[in-house]
Amino acid sequence: MSNEMYQLIAIVLYMSTMIFIGWYAYKRTSNLTDYMLGGRSLGPMVTALSAGAADMSGWLLMGLPGAIFMNGLVETWIAIGLTLGAYLNYVIVAPRLRAYTQVSGDSITIPSYLESRLKDSSRLLRVVSGIVILIFFTFYVSSGMVAGGKFFLSSFGLDYHIGLLIVSAVVIFYTLFGGFLAVSYTDVVQGVIMFFSLLLVPIFGLFLTGGFQETTQSIREVDPQLLNFISGASFLGIVSAVAWGLGYFGQPHIIVRFMAISSVNEIKKAKHIGIGWMILSLFGAVGTALVGIAYYQQNNSTLADAETIFIVLGQIIFHPFIGGVVLAAVLAAVMSTISSQLIVTSSALIEDLYKAVIKTDASDKQYVFYGRMAVLIVSIVAMFLAWPNNESILSIVSFAWAGFGASFGPIILLSLYWRKITAKGALAGIIAGAVTVLIWGNVEILKTTLYEIVPGFIICFAVTYIVSIVTYRPNSEIDKEFTEALKLLEKEK
Structure with missing residues (x-):
């Protein structure tokens, strides 16, 4: 049997597992809360691994190793920032968001939570938030589909469009039928595959390169500065890299996991699992x-594409079937993010735009059907955007991360910790953050100096605070809910 056939078997087994999980979750989905939020029934392990898998995407297995392979440890500052941001997200956002979304209208999406929390009778805040999520995530999903098409092209020589259709079909199937539960359960499997692959490749790779000391020596022979954390970095460059961590507070596809966990009490366990998974995966x-640097130095050879170092080492080190599992890890990273973003986009379209604006008296079963149709519609639009295989669409990822972080991050934090935030303040802040990122991210001299999330986050926070102070009026219902959320938090800790 050829090496490619072994690898293909591993990929087929992986995809079959995803489809089976989708079918299993379909059997457990009966209403809109089940479909959009898993009935708030997730355990700590599912919460942690699904949040991690949804977060990291192909960047963890291809982007980060490729950057370090080319430039050395100076590229790890983004990883440091992300780890710090993820930890703070578990500590300062997760418990309060879980408690508050339960107390305030049993909210199942971020826009519906903001509307209920701030008692916005105009519905404008919810609609604008839903539109922001819908637009950004449609492009975000599209970038993931591009990565899926490229995966099959580079790994098996398969036509880009066939690869795009295969990845899209499997993700659409389990997301459309199984909803949030399918997305979360598949994320767990995908997270486990990513985790063990990231640990096994460097550990067994050390046997190839002669051990730790020999590996270090080989790297120094290439360039001693590759092992320097600050070589070639400016102060603002490091600030920009670490500032990626600010994005966590406003990422709907990540913080929605905190709303779905079974209780506040389980968040501490989820934090230990999630951060442990993240740190070890990043080390891997x-x-x-x-x-990889040491291996190519010792063999006097070069690597055509630095971002494939994880895949290439996996094929060199392991039996072709295990090499196929390594390939599946890359596919898992891509698909877990696509599915998480699809379900949040579907939620925005149905829960925050359709229900909020049209106000129909449809049954729960009908709304679940509408949610599935929303997944299909968004997927088709995303596939249409991905079809030309346009390289530039992948750059939307860092831009969208900044957009969500700067638009929603300060609003989420203030809504959880400050009684006096108002709907008008939140709306002004979302717009100010989004506009800042849009302008800053498109001016070459600005974006190359400082990552746009930094000014966007600061301006959103300042505008929200100032407008809220000006427009604040005492509201007994808001005060009551704020107190109830704190009591629930204390009760379940």
Whole structure:
């Protein structure tokens, strides 16, 4: 049997598992809360691994190892920032958001939570938030589909469009039928595959390169500065890299996991699992790159595409079937993010735009059907955008991360910790943050100096605070809910 056939078997087994999980989740989905939020029944392990898998995407297995392979440890500052941001997200956002979304209208989406929390009778805040999510995530999903098409092209020589259709079909199937539960359960499997692959490749890679000391020596022979954390970095460059962590507070596809966990009490367990998974996975990505540098130095050869170092080492080190599992890890990283973004986009379209604006008296079963149709519609639009195989669409990822972080991050934090935030303040802040990112991210001299999330986050926070102070009027219902959320938080800790 050829190496490619072994790899193909591994990929087919992986995709079959995803489809089975989708069918299993379909059997457990009966109403809109089930479909959009899993009935608030997630355990700590599912919450942690699904949040991690949804977050990291192909960046963890390809982007980060590729950057370190080319430029050394100076590229790890983004990983440091993301780890710090994820930890703070579990500590300062997760418990309060879980409690508050339950107390305030049993909200199942971020826009519906903001509307209920701030008692916005105009519905404008919810609609604008839903539109922002719908637009950004449609492009975000599209970028993931591009990555899926490229995966099959580079790994098996399959036509880009066939690869795009295969990845899209499997993700659409389990997301459309199984909803949030299918997305979360598949994320767990995908997270486990990513985790073990990222650990095994560098560990077994050290046997190829002669051990830790020999590996370090080989890297120094290439360039001693590759092991320097600050070589070639400016102060603002490091600030920009670490500032990626600010994005966590406003990422709908990540923080929605905190709303779905079964209780506040389970968040501490989820934090330990999630941060442990993240740190070890990031160490694996860094180790993969360093082992790769040493391997290519020792063999006097070069790598055509630095971002494939994880895949290439997996094929060199392991039996072709295990090499296929390594390939599945890359596919898992891509698909887990696509599915998470699809379900949040579907939620925005149905829960925050259709229900909020049209106000129909449809049954829960009908709304679940509408949610599934929303997944299909968004998927088709995303596939249409991905079809030309346009390289530039992948750059939307960092831009969208900044957009969500700057638009929603300060609003989420203030809504959870400050009684006096108002709907008008939140709306002004969302618009100010989004506009800042849009302008800053498109001016070359600005975006190359400082990552746009920094000014966007600061301006959103300042505008929200100032407008809220000006427009604040005492509201007994808001005060009551704020107190109830704090009591629930204390009760379940």
